[in-house]
Amino acid sequence: MLGGVETRSSSPVFVGRADELAVLTGALARAAGGEPQALLIGGEAGVGKTRLTEEFLDEAARRGAVVAVGGCVEIGAEGLPFAPFSTALRSLHRALPGELAAAAAGQEGELARILPELGETPRGPHDEESTARLFELTARMLERLAGERTLVLVLEDLHWADTSTRHLLAYLFRTLAGGRLVLVATYRADDVHRRHPLRPLLAELDRMRTVQRIELPRFNRAEVRRQLAGILAAQPDEAFVDSVFDRSDGNAFFVEELVASRANGCRTGLTESLRDLLLVRVEVLPEAAQRVLRIVAEGGSTVEYPLLRAVAGLTEDELIEALRAAVGANILAATPDGDGYRFRHSLVREAISDDLLPGERARVNRRYAEAMEADDTLARADERVIRLASHWYYANDPAKALPAVLAASVAARRRHAYSEQLRLLERAVDLWDAAPPEVRESLRPADYTDIYPPCGCDPASAPLQRLDLLAEATVAARYGGDRERGLKISKTALRLLEEDEDPLRAAWFWTERSRLVAGVGRSDGWDEIAKARKLVQGLPPSQVHAEVLVRAAGWGMLHDPGPGNITAAERAVEYARMVGAEDIELSARITVGCLLTDSGDPERGLAEMHAVRERATELGLVPIAGRAHINLTSQLESLGRSREAVELAERGVELVQAARMMDTEAWVRGNMAESLYSLGRWEEAAEAAHRALLIGQSAAPRGSAAARLAHLALARGELAEAAARLADAHAQFGTHDNQPQHRIPLSRLAVGVAAGEGRLADVRTEAAAAITRGFPLGQHRYAWPLLLAAASAEADARGLPAADAGRADALALLRGAARNLIAPVPVWAAYAAFFRAEAARAEARDTAADWTEVESALRPLDRPYLLARARHRLAEALLSAGADREAAALLLRQAHATAERLGSRRLREDLALLAQRARLSTAPPPAPAAPPAADTDPADAFGLTSRERDVLRLVAAGNTNRRIAEELFISPKTASVHVSNILAKLGVSGRGEAAALAHRLRLLPGLTPPGEPAPRGV
Template identity: 50%
Template structure:
């Protein structure tokens, strides 16, 4: 009887296979799909993928599969995508080359077959270009076919692979592609990096995620029958296999094979014993090869295995044939070698090795690979060699290998993998003999201002020698690029404990500067203390790149917090020092900072000139980080001055630039936010909504996610969805990590507007007080004036509420004092000053139609139409009260038109209610259905409901209303619900505010 362990019968996965077939159909219609398939080891993820692959191929799709390789803690960078491209290259040949045309230099970092990657800056943005070009390659391949790309064993994936996969999921819009990924859920412990990654991906609407469950007893019986065919398994055997396997298909196969081979049912409860039982049944020479194969990694090339094993070719082939025939290992088509059929078996074999045996095998691997590097693909060579030497327990050879592997990872922009190797190098450092350390040279610096060797004359080492602080510097930068800012901060702190400020002030200053940056990024705290200390070390010395960077960062602190006049001089000096030492990028960064400070101090012409020059100068450097910062600051500059159309133009150009250059993952979040903010100011809500619906990706996403959440709140409020706006406000504040004016001012403005809309006028006053207690810094008039205006509106709208008079005079006085402290030269000062004066008068019941009409004229030149619409609405209210119905109708008509063009739903509603209440007829209203009579009847309020509304406006509870009107609390509750529905409001506070604002009720 032929003994097999893999069931020829595919059981228990019909619903999952149908779901995958459906994704293939939708992808074929141009709707890209992504599926995450999880499950415990052995549950059948690979088998499901194989069955789907057959179906996809039969339907004409192009399928390519790549697996993550387990090497060290997080595998090899981009290994599955390198395998995917190799398969595609073998199958498509010239067609793939044509699809890669123009992208070869980037794609060569994944697959050397595309040619040799030219030397370039190996930074985060080169890595982003690699992502972008990979996405464009796959898009080209889907023009006339559906493409299925599968990544197996995501639990072993490296950080770079995960980020590339996520990038493809988010950016392959309109492509006929199915992205699949499998992972072992039982390997995802609480701190496993893949766990939050999967949760984040699952939020995307194009992503499906399902876990493969274990098989039921009936399904195990069918699987077992397929394995044992033609023998029919008895009920007792089915029950024993089901009980012991607990429905895991792999364990079913192992138990069935064990039973076939006569081992019976006398197996231990240990999983390792279960996994090793078939290995130990192999001949001794086969077990020896299996041990060697287990230490080689997830898959081992045939020639490398042969060289390490040392057997004659024919003998080795027969040994491997025996292991393959027993279904313990299988050929690996991607790597032209062998791998274990299931990773659990390889892990069990490796764990069963004696310590000395394991180190000997790894030493043999390392020795062979060092002598014959061609045995391993170039993209894996350095990392594999580093791991072999490390597990061989030879620190003297493992340290240089780790450094080399880290360098290779960095050149491929795989910073997480570079960080892993640098951490390993730091761990090995103390175990390496001094003579080996003396021969190590410095590693390439990621930061252009990191000081080169500054060995003092006659020192104990020669220039260029690698030191611990060099490794810590590299690790800190790699951690920053990897998004592990807390870890990077620990490296910096360790370096500061080691570096001697007297002997090496430049390096000490550099680490102090990096600590300030890390603290600012992580918690929003100030970096001034660290910068001041660093400047004390190098400020009086000769000009250096470190000094220029320090001066620029000191000036940047002023742009983020309370700017001072001396910050202008600091920025000028940074420009001069950078120019003197030839630090061109730092010079342009400093000039950009100088331009921002000119704007803050109302030197608007100088700011414009500085920004205009910088666009061309930054483009000439080719430095994408610098260019993106220029466009970010430029769009912010225009929006801050009320020039929203120019702001949108600059942000759109910047967004296009970074997307073309693959930088969207790094600065796309804030650039997208700047564009959306300008579009909201212009009333282009639909376009802003589409932008804000995008899911940013990359390291900059978390840093500015509060910005986008706040903008989503602004959008919701403009559309009239107050409840959703409040949710977005809460989300923004949960993420707001610092107390910078550029963050807390617009957030407080949103909070005040929501509180006004909901009738929570006391909360609006509290929001204002919190901001004024902090103080209004220069340069933020764009948000400060509207904040003061809406805070004054809260005082006006809550004028009749019980207890509102207490504290109102003091609040209004604080608003006037705060306004007096704002810039008078700012372009928004005069128009918004007029609006604020009128609103303050309304809060004191002294406003007139003339005041509001003057305010409407003052803001007529603003690109945002909301302020003029509001002023005209207020003017229409006063004109109606004064009996000037014609002018009131005209003002209300224009206010409604502007509010509609601006997309301000709440203001539109208020204007329409005014028209109904006052019985005003306008050309716009004439085209609408007949309006209701003025007063409460316009809302179909009965006399009883009007009485209840009056008590609601006075803050009475349902029980108090019931007692005063001699009705039951239940009846009072029904009346309140009817009133809320008729007024189209969501709560009692909002109903009270509307009643007072439209004077539906008056003092009793």
């Protein structure tokens, strides 16, 4: 309506910024090639960030890109959660409705937390991965949307961004890997003081090589002259240029204001105060226009016209005239959609808002709140609750503000904006005492909290208490990653509970503090759990009681494994069943299953965990099903069942990936990497570990992934890489939480790196420290590799004079630790034999019989790297004894082929050196000069039985032992024996080599080599 009444105060000519615009257009060109781009534009207020982005967006539109802009909104002390993303996505939804719907397909409910137009948001789930799930879904939606077209997304005024927006932006900058997308964010650099919440994000983005940073300087004198010429449509007087340049100091917006002030007749008396400079044009407007400007200034960045009309108290004609004056003075502008008005520059809005008297500000905010309460169509539904809370709060009306702020906290929680929820809850706590008693008593926990009173009262009838708010705020702090704040809030709650005794509530807060102190690295959380256990002791069963028992049993499983933890976990299951808390029951049953497996009852333990996995999946409890996959894959690997672990991990990744549970997926992929390493599938293991490192949100799964990569690097002989990954793992895990499952593998890596670098003294020190700390129940899976690595280091150093001293004591310590370790399954029995042989080699007492035992134990286990190492030592022992050079040569060839396939440089070099000393070749024997006669079966040369040929055919087709057993109607154990015999007869180290050899030599008639079409019927 008023779009054509502005007087010109900005230059129609784009002045300067050619280099900056070139950077932006260059990024646009790269994005068009499928390489997503991320840019930050910073500069002081008024320097020209908006004008630069407008020019860039015009150029992007000319090149056919789809553009969307969203601005951060300043409302009171907090912005609207995800406001710029919501605005930009809403624009995309209007421009590309079908494409956006397709990009969001299947996840509309979750994505509605950011773009409400997609549908209703689900009630939950809420956990520490909720926000990461939402972020991942948003990133994938943008990538899909930008798959077929160039998309430019600009987020303005990042200095006002809420915490959730900042976190989402950082996530996108880190993880966007595909799509024709340009993501630009602008911020006011002079507002980012040392304590500004944007500062840590800027520091993080500075470290990303993928993010380009553009800093806009002020104009020089020549550029100011060009700007003035554009505004005046004539060359300015040089004296006027000097005056404007001196007074504006090259700030483009101040130049515009000085010209506008001159045009309004304010040639003299203009102070150098920024506030006065910005207000001088406002003060010459009619009183009605000034009144409207004061109202718009308190309404946020944009005010809808119907809302403004309801608040202003003017007739429509009076309002239109006032708006016409404000727009004509170039102070207000209509919004792009024509629904409302905004200030052309936020500095003017801030100056007008700051000029309001305290009582005046409260009156304006009250009128906004009353208008929105009277007519809920005056503001967008997704913003109305937050805006109401802000207006009632600044209206200084606790009776109205308390329920409004609580309702806003619920809205923030539904959007997974936990940081904003936390600030609103803290505001509610501040308002609590000021609100009238009848208002407080009318509030119900069920309406405002997810953490209901743990005392067993009905949350629908009991009044809300301050402790309920503190409980909700504690959890919001944990979910939002602000654990330090959560600790302070929980401390306040426990102080209140000292006066008002409530053991269940106190136990709940102590349990929550256990999670928080572990999360910030203060301790392992046991002291807090112990306090909670003492508080619930002797009380009737309750949900809190069950949670405390589960937490205690889980802590014991990870930190102090032993049979006593099973009792606690089983009691937790019993209590959870009594109170009907099936989620707690299922979590406790996973702990029971792990403890049973570690205690020597693996079949029962695995069955329990599988049952939980199936039940949790059936109920849609994906976090519990994900935890079941984590523990099951770990336990299967502990039992030497690596193939089963990989297959289950693949299913687990599919499950948690669909739910976007990033940390859980990182744990499952880390476990998968461990099993793939065992199976000799090292490239796949590295890929899984790298992916886990990339997507992990918390330190522990990232630390685990770094340790997996360190193991790979060490086995390949890449010592510098192994040491770097080990240091990264230590940094991630920290020193506060000494879980054996993390501590022992890191010690094993430290031993390996020290051994590779020839630091035997450090090997001994590290091994001794690990043995002194002990190997609790179930940790034999980590202890055997450590002892083996230390024994191998002693053996490799044999003959070095400096290493002889102390060897006897070191070996005695290692053997003493080995005597106390169990070897319950074949893989650990093989490790035990390997350790004994290496310890004997360290004393020059090893024999071919020792190594034959090791090689025979490893041959059926699908551990190609360990088998190759054992064959190396067996060949060495045979050659040292002067026995069977042909057998030694075969062993060397087999081990060398495995080392080549795995990429183990160190093992390859060791084998080559031994072959050179023995004058043997590691190259495979030449292929037969001619194919066998037509009536001769080539498999006869290897002595394969009829049944073994059937098994080999299925192996070559990629079948597992279980599938082979089903096909041939034999047991899986029998199938495993057949496979082991075949590998031995063919002289290969794994199933893949057996399949390759069968194809190459055409051992089985009718077997189709890879890449050739299969005959009909095969």
